[in-house]
Amino acid sequence: MELKESFGETVKSIRRDKGLPQGAIGTNQGYISEVEGGLKAPTLPKIVEIAKNLEIHPLTLLTAAYEKMGPESAEQLLAKVASELKGLKKMHRG
Incomplete structure (x- = not known):
C-alpha cells in the first residue's frame, strides 16, 4: 500500500470513528x-488542518498512516523517531 492510500484510509477511519x-x-x-x-496527497499545511479538525496531533495522524502500511507498529515507529531525534540533538550540540 502506498502512503497516499494509507493516509487516506487512516483519515477516513478516524473521521468515521469520531462521527x-x-x-x-x-x-x-x-x-x-x-x-x-x-487520489490526492495533502501538503503539510493541509495535514495540519485535517489533524486539527480531527482533534489529534499531525504526528498521530502520520504515525497511524505509517502503521497501517506496516510492518512496524506505532510503538516501534515512535521509538525510532525518538531515537532519531535524540541523534539529531547530539549532532547540533557537537
Missing part, C-alpha cells in the same frame, strides 16, 4: 473525498 462528515475536517468536502480515496 464526523467529510466537510467537518476540511474546507472542501470534495478535496477530503479525494484524500480519503488516495
Whole structure:
C-alpha cells in the first residue's frame, strides 16, 4: 500500500470513528473525498488542518498512516523517531 492510500484510509477511519462528515475536517468536502480515496496527497499545511479538525496531533495522524502500511507498529515507529531525534540533538550540540 502506498502512503497516499494509507493516509487516506487512516483519515477516513478516524473521521468515521469520531462521527464526523467529510466537510467537518476540511474546507472542501470534495478535496477530503479525494484524500480519503488516495487520489490526492495533502501538503503539510493541509495535514495540519485535517489533524486539527480531527482533534489529534499531525504526528498521530502520520504515525497511524505509517502503521497501517506496516510492518512496524506505532510503538516501534515512535521509538525510532525518538531515537532519531535524540541523534539529531547530539549532532547540533557537537
